[in-house]
Amino acid sequence: MTRTAWVEIDRSALRHNLAVARRHADGARVIAVIKANGYGHGLTRVAEQLRDADAFAVASVDEALRLRKAGFDHPIVLFAGVLDAEELALIADRDIEPVIHHRSQVELLARANLSSRFRVWLKLDTGMHRLGLDEEEFIRSYNELKKLSDVVSDIRLLSHLANADDRGDPLTERQLARFDAVTGGLCRQRSIANSGGLMGWPESAFEWVRPGLMLYGVSPFGDALGADLDLRPVMAFKTRVISIKALRAGDRVGYGGHFTAPADMRMAVIAAGYGDGYPRHVDPATEVLLNGAPARIIGRVSMDLICLDLSGHDDAKLGDEVTLWGPGLPVETVAAHAGTIPYELLCQVAERVRVHEL
Numbered sequence: 423m424t425r426t427a428w429v430e431i432d433r434s435a436l437r438h439n440l441a442v443a444r445r446h447a448d449g450a451r452v453i454a455v456i457k458a459n460g461y462g463h464g465l466t467r468v469a470e471q472l473r474d475a476d477a478f479a480v481a482s483v484d485e486a487l488r489l490r491k492a493g494f495d496h497p498i499v500l501f502a503g504v505l506d507a508e509e510l511a512l513i514a515d516r517d518i519e520p521v522i523h524h525r526s527q528v529e530l531l532a533r534a535n536l537s538s539r540f541r542v543w544l545k546l547d548t549g550m551h552r553l554g555l556d557e558e559e560f561i562r563s564y565n566e567l568k569k570l571s572d573v574v575s576d577i578r579l580l581s582h583l584a585n586a587d588d589r590g591d592p593l594t595e596r597q598l599a600r601f602d603a604v605t606g607g608l609c610r611q612r613s614i615a616n617s618g619g620l621m622g623w624p625e626s627a628f629e630w631v632r633p634g635l636m637l638y639g640v641s642p643f644g645d646a647l648g649a650d651l652d653l654r655p656v657m658a659f660k661t662r663v664i665s666i667k668a669l670r671a672g673d674r675v676g677y678g679g680h681f682t683a684p685a686d687m688r689m690a691v692i693a694a695g696y697g698d699g700y701p702r703h704v705d706p707a708t709e710v711l712l713n714g715a716p717a718r719i720i721g722r723v724s725m726d727l728i729c730l731d732l733s734g735h736d737d738a739k740l741g742d743e744v745t746l747w748g749p750g751l752p753v754e755t756v757a758a759h760a761g762t763i764p765y766e767l768l769c770q771v772a773e774r775v776r777v778h779e780l
């Protein structure tokens with residue numbers, strides 16, 4: 423028997439969200455960020471719907487090669503860059519554009535003996551202090567890469583915003599100013615905006631933008647939902663009721679007996695759990711939609727099962743449809759109840775969950 427839980431992927435929502443990104447980009451070109459298996463939605467499935475993007479970005483050589491194998495001839499930016507000569511040869515051969523974020527990668531290129539030339543993206547650390555070169559290393563690397571014209575066909579520049587999910591954080595403006603100051607005199611093919619930058623700071627667009635989360639219909643801001651920003655959720659995570667039973671006042675439910683029935687009541691069991699990618703640590707106010715109406719989770723989320731309070735659901739029956747997140751129940755809301763971010767929930771939907779494309 424196949425697993426009951428499934429996700430629905432609304433392909434037209436992907437195309438709609440890309441159009442929203444384009445509107446915000448105001449003429450800048452769009453690199454659709456589809457790393458981590460298209461934020462859990464399926465790498466090539468997502469790429470297919472986002473064909474109109476000017477480029478794709480992924481995090482690993484594997485993903486870049488999968489896109490090429492599936493026939494996508496878009497520019498592909500490889501965020502993590504390459505670790506060794508073997509990876510370098512692989513990506514050069516497939517015309518994949520690595521991010522150069524560390525001096526060792528410049529040295530690798532200087533030693534490379536390749537038959538093809540390819541574009542690179544040089545990364546400046548403007549204040550996130552994760553990947554990227556400091557200003558002195560960045561300028562030095564830029565000048566060295568310029569001289570490697572038998573390997574490097576051209577150089578584009580990028581950086582990454584640390585806190586663009588918080589519209590009130592002054593760090594974003596400082597990062598933008600720094601990026602412009604350091605790169606402005608070097609080249610006019612630059613990129614710093616993620617979804618939050620793109621939607622919150624129009625001046626962050628430069629020549630290329632790199633939206634990820636918003637393409638999946640999810641708000642990049644802690645104080646808004648996707649729908650507030652004209653985004654449409656792409657993923658709906660669903661399952662069905664597989665048991666209904668009566669509880670007596672005082673009965674305790676599930677592992678650890680964390681929920682105690684305050685009175686006689688009915689409960690349902692649904693076929694989803696942390697083994698499907700639903701977060702185990704949701705707070706007691708977390709709801710799902712049962713036949714489209716809110717129903718509260720009771721007791722602990724287990725690997726395959728979740729229990730629901732059927733108060734107000736007198737007509738509930740076996741087989742009824744339950745939405746864990748999706749239209750009507752934003753993944754942003756579930757993430758907040760789980761003390762995490764929507765990125766994590768989308769990325770961790772398990773392989774055993776079936777996928778239906780709409």
Ligand SMILES: Cc1ncc(COP(=O)(O)O)c(C=O)c1O
Nearest residue numbers: 455582616617632633634635636
């Ligand atoms: C370097 C880089 N650029 C762009 C993005 C897209 O960010 P977001 O999904 O917030 O739009 C990411 C995602 O983490 C990233 O790592």
